[in-house]
Amino acid sequence: MSTEPRAIDPEQTGDSGHYALRLYVAGQTPKSMIALSNLKKICETYLAGIYTIEVIDLREHPQLAAGDQILALPTLVRHLPTPLVKIIGDLSNTEKVLVGLDIRPRQIRA
Amino acid sequence: MNTSFAPETSNSSPSNPQLAKAATGIEGLDDILLGGIPQGRPTLVCGAAGCGKTLFGMTFLVKGVLDHGEHGVFMSFEERASDLVQNVDSLGFDLQTLVNEQKIAIDHIYVDRSEIEETGDYDLEGLFLRLGYAIDSIGAKRVVLDTIEALFSSFKDTAILRSELRRLFYWLKERGVTTIITGERGDGQLTRYGIEEYVSDCVILLDNRVVEQITTRRLRVVKYRGSAHGTNEYPFFIDENGFTVLPITAAGLNHAASQDIVATGIRGLDSMMSRGGYFKGASVLVSGLAGTGKTTFAASFVDACCARGERCLYFSFEESANQLLRNMQSVGIDLGSYRDRGLLKIESARPSLYGLEVHLARMHREIQTFEPHAVIIDPISAFRGPESEVHATLLRLVDLLKSRGITAIFCSLADVAVRSPGLEREISSLMDTWISLTNIEADGEHNRLLFVLKSRGMGHSNQVREYQICSDGIHLLQPYIGPNGVLTGTARIRQEALETRAEEARSETIERRKREVLKKRSDLERQIAAMQAELETQALDEAFLASDDANQASAEDRTRKTLASVRGFNE
Numbered sequence: 291m292s293t294e295p296r297a298i299d300p301e302q303t304g305d306s307g308h309y310a311l312r313l314y315v316a317g318q319t320p321k322s323m324i325a326l327s328n329l330k331k332i333c334e335t336y337l338a339g340i341y342t343i344e345v346i347d348l349r350e351h352p353q354l355a356a357g358d359q360i361l362a363l364p365t366l367v368r369h370l371p372t373p374l375v376k377i378i379g380d381l382s383n384t385e386k387v388l389v390g391l392d393i394r395p396r397q398i399r400a
Numbered sequence: 401m402n403t404s405f406a407p408e409t410s411n412s413s414p415s416n417p418q419l420a421k422a423a424t425g426i427e428g429l430d431d432i433l434l435g436g437i438p439q440g441r442p443t444l445v446c447g448a449a450g451c452g453k454t455l456f457g458m459t460f461l462v463k464g465v466l467d468h469g470e471h472g473v474f475m476s477f478e479e480r481a482s483d484l485v486q487n488v489d490s491l492g493f494d495l496q497t498l499v500n501e502q503k504i505a506i507d508h509i510y511v512d513r514s515e516i517e518e519t520g521d522y523d524l525e526g527l528f529l530r531l532g533y534a535i536d537s538i539g540a541k542r543v544v545l546d547t548i549e550a551l552f553s554s555f556k557d558t559a560i561l562r563s564e565l566r567r568l569f570y571w572l573k574e575r576g577v578t579t580i581i582t583g584e585r586g587d588g589q590l591t592r593y594g595i596e597e598y599v600s601d602c603v604i605l606l607d608n609r610v611v612e613q614i615t616t617r618r619l620r621v622v623k624y625r626g627s628a629h630g631t632n633e634y635p636f637f638i639d640e641n642g643f644t645v646l647p648i649t650a651a652g653l654n655h656a657a658s659q660d661i662v663a664t665g666i667r668g669l670d671s672m673m674s675r676g677g678y679f680k681g682a683s684v685l686v687s688g689l690a691g692t693g694k695t696t697f698a699a700s701f702v703d704a705c706c707a708r709g710e711r712c713l714y715f716s717f718e719e720s721a722n723q724l725l726r727n728m729q730s731v732g733i734d735l736g737s738y739r740d741r742g743l744l745k746i747e748s749a750r751p752s753l754y755g756l757e758v759h760l761a762r763m764h765r766e767i768q769t770f771e772p773h774a775v776i777i778d779p780i781s782a783f784r785g786p787e788s789e790v791h792a793t794l795l796r797l798v799d800l801l802k803s804r805g806i807t808a809i810f811c812s813l814a815d816v817a818v819r820s821p822g823l824e825r826e827i828s829s830l831m832d833t834w835i836s837l838t839n840i841e842a843d844g845e846h847n848r849l850l851f852v853l854k855s856r857g858m859g860h861s862n863q864v865r866e867y868q869i870c871s872d873g874i875h876l877l878q879p880y881i882g883p884n885g886v887l888t889g890t891a892r893i894r895q896e897a898l899e900t901r902a903e904e905a906r907s908e909t910i911e912r913r914k915r916e917v918l919k920k921r922s923d924l925e926r927q928i929a930a931m932q933a934e935l936e937t938q939a940l941d942e943a944f945l946a947s948d949d950a951n952q953a954s955a956e957d958r959t960r961k962t963l964a965s966v967r968g969f970n971e
Binding site: 314316321324325328348349352353355356359360361362363364365373374375376377378379380381382383386387389390 | 527
């Protein structure tokens with residue numbers, strides 16, 4: 291788990307096809323573990339090589355909750371590509387996650 | 401404010417079974433709540449939009465810091481922190497400084513529904529962590545959640561939300577922070593989403609009613625578990641001094657009755673009262689027609705009070721302060737100098753500006769802060785509304801003034817008939833002294849008359865007196881009673897002239913008679929002198945005659961003797 295989260299800089303990440311994701315969790319609860327494994331599965335399947343995941347534990351860094359306006363946990367925040375998108379829950383519904391992250395339509399088109 | 405009722409530390413002491421309370425710092429509310437809201441527990445404050453819920457919460461926090469040294473967290477679900485700072489700035493709260501000093505933390509929680517997708521199980525641990533972080537970062541004892549119901553529009557899964565809210569309130573209780581949760585008023589229930597279900601310790605309802613285009617804010621403590629509380633609806637208002645609740649109820653008739661007398665400020669009027677003025681603490685009604693000088697009467701009283709160095713509070717509902725000062729200058733009463741010396745305070749407001757309750761509330765606050773010796777209400781007839789309400793308001797005002805021993809002058813515009821039915825009759829029973837001013841038309845002119853209708857506890861003149869308002873104040877004139885009542889105006893002047901003439905005539909007559917008597921006397925004296933002279937002449941004559949006779953007799957005697965001697969014989 292990342293301990294020193296930095297702001298995601300669109301300049302650094304380069305091309306528009308890159309997915310910069312942040313997963314906010316509260317400790318290593320079953321719910322957060324499920325969410326993380328679900329997320330990894332989805333990214334590996336659909337976004338292999340063009341994603342970065344940053345996991346932020348709000349129990350360790352509660353001050354970071356305000357930045358992305360986090361209330362519900364776990365919350366997945368897509369910083370790139372813009373616009374900012376939040377998906378809350380344990381990400382168990384892959385379909386919804388893909389729609390939320392705006393991944394599926396492109397897969398179909400491709 | 402009754403803060404001693406609930407010591408801040410009492411929840412840790414088992415010897416005190418009393419529910420620990422946290423003072424809200426809202427003027428008047430802590431009296432209603434008998435100390436404050438339950439300490440370490442959540443309290444729900446609900447009401448429709450624009451009721452002042454946010455301000456309620458903010459006052460609670462700011463006063464907590466200023467009065468009790470308790471730090472606070474404000475979690476706003478609606479307004480941004482900068483907006484909040486700006487909004488309460490107008491109430492004299494320097495929120496930014498408190499934030500900078502880390503005494504108050506403001507966290508704006510903003511959730512945009514459009515950028516949130518829900519998938520699978522989640523909880524609101526993030527909110528807990530944020531709140532917990534904010535509480536820990538400044539060591540907060542007080543928390544305001546404004547308005548947590550906003551979450552219902554942010555999350556689809558209300559089942560999760562409800563269970564999380566329940567958990568949140570439980571969690572807040574466990575942390576021992578005194579919390580205010582605000583909620584929007586809903587149809588048929590206290591809040592739109594029924595969160596009163598979870599907050600069951602104390603519920604305060606704010607209300608904003610518009611009657612005849614005048615808004616009155618009211619507050620009611622719906623429930624308070626484990627404590628007694630005032631159950632009525634209490635008016636409250638929000639102004640530049642913040643949030644004020646007015647627990648004014650009829651104080652009951654147990655106020656002290658003073659024996660002291662205060663001058664009326666009008667010399668002639670003083671002498672119409674057997675004690676030479678009003679009783680201190682009396683309520684005086686000055687009623688009269690338009691233009692009879694009610695305000696001047698009141699100002700004369702103010703003049704007398706302030707000249708003695710007493711404080712006066714003048715509530716003017718018809719004239720602005722400056723207008724009042726100018727107008728009274730024209731009758732030689734310089735109220736401006738008293739105002740400059742801080743003895744006089746003039747509060748001007750249009751009666752239609754607020755409802756009766758709020759007027760009463762404002763007067764109450766002014767009286768409390770200024771602590772005047774005398775209060776003028778000019779005029780009470782400006783209060784419009786249902787008669788019973790006007791009466792109740794005045795009753796409470798009179799009680800308020802009496803309980804503080806404040807002498808009060810109430811001006812009232814009367815109808816054409818001096819004793820009009822309705823309001824005035826009801827007011828009359830509240831008043832100790834009633835001075836009726838009237839304006840009568842006679843001989844093509846209007847003249848002003850005054851009489852003392854009643855004066856409880858002292859004798860008073862029953863004479864109807866004419867008075868004039870001159871450049872140096874009010875003058876009561878000597879009464880002239882004609883065949884048809886009191887003579888006024890030119891009739892009086894004519895009568896005065898007539899009496900002067902009659903007086904002159906009478907003195908002339910006396911003078912003449914005096915002269916006549918004197919003349920007669922001198923005549924008599926002259927006669928006496930003449931007769932005296934005659935008498936003297938008479939005496940002289942008599943003396944002469946007597947001596948003549950004697951001479952003759954002696955002469956004859958001598959002759960006879962001579963003859964005898966000649967003839968040679970002796971007798």
